[in-house]
Amino acid sequence: MENHQYSKLKAAFETTLPQMPTNFTDRVMKRIEEQDTTPQPKRHRLWLYSVIGAVAASIVLLLMLHYHDNNVETEKNTTVAQQTGSRNSTIEKKGKTPAPMIVQEEKRHPDRTSSQTPLISKEEKRHPDETSSQAPLSSSHEERNHPNEASHLGETGGGLCEQTDMEPIIPPKCQELVDIYLAETALQVAYERLAQIDALKAYTLSIEGEKEPSSQPIIAF
């Protein structure tokens, strides 16, 4: 009963459908021949191997990149640490160098340094012996006495004067940042030294009971 109902409905519905062409099989086969289509072999295994290979290659690539990044990062840190540490040690060794650029200038013109450096006060210029013994700012004496010291320190990794030695290590993009960082560090150390010297002078004067010269600044920029 149910099938009969549906067959009647089916017949009614099929009248609404378009009629199939009589030579449909010939058309399909003609199209297959025209396209020169042939059955393709199974490729799911090939796909499987390709996917596995691609995943493995990606993992290897990621690992390589990861290690490469780590190495670059370590090199950067080492370079910065070396430069910072050696810069500090250079300043400590010299004890009187306020800024790295001055050291560079002194290195280039060792004879002119003592007369031209603006960091040394008039008083110190008038009494070079006293200055060299008392004022730690006048590094030119040491530079003059040991002209090769800067280069020697440079070889051991000190200051901006030996940045040319470090250039192969530091990437070019980071060079400016490193320069700024080192200059700032050097200035900070220099100001700390100056403050210590001032305090020492004041302490010395207070012990000796003498008045500190007020009109002449110690440092003239």
Next chain:
Amino acid sequence: MKQQNETDQQIIDRALHGGHRADFARLVNRYGARLFAFVATMVTCREDAEDLTQDCFVKAYTHLAQYDAQRSSFYTWLRRIAYRLCLDHSQRSPGIWFETDELTLQAIPDNEADGVMETEDDQRIRLLTEAIQHLPPTERLLIQQFYFEQQPLAVIAVFTDTDAGTLATRLHRIRKKIYHYIKSKEHGKSSI
């Protein structure tokens, strides 16, 4: 006579290993009309239906080696290819179909909607045919396969990539839509 009794798998094996296209032509002969009706249910334009049916057979011939007789019958595999082609075609050229809002569907009693297909009245059959024609392609195909081709929901679920439970729910909603269409026509209202 012997060739008539050959199974699909035997013909496929010969088409694959023998490389004779004539063997595949026998499969086209065997399933061409049914597959054309299948496609024409979803795509009403005759030329488009014929092109899509041809595309389906060409695709089936190209990927004949991928057919797995243990997973489904050859006709189900053909329907799966045809269904996807028809869905792509429907998305490219969407039509205007009969839709009913959710509140209206909920208001229709289940027992009345479930018996909507069981009728012998010619007038009712005419209205039913009209209602099926106005359904979206996928819903039209579900009605055609379930009621007219007598295909179980489990088989329909294979080539539509759906589960049978979802199809049963969808079928229930479609019956309500048809019921609503017929009622609105009988009361002289058109919701299209």
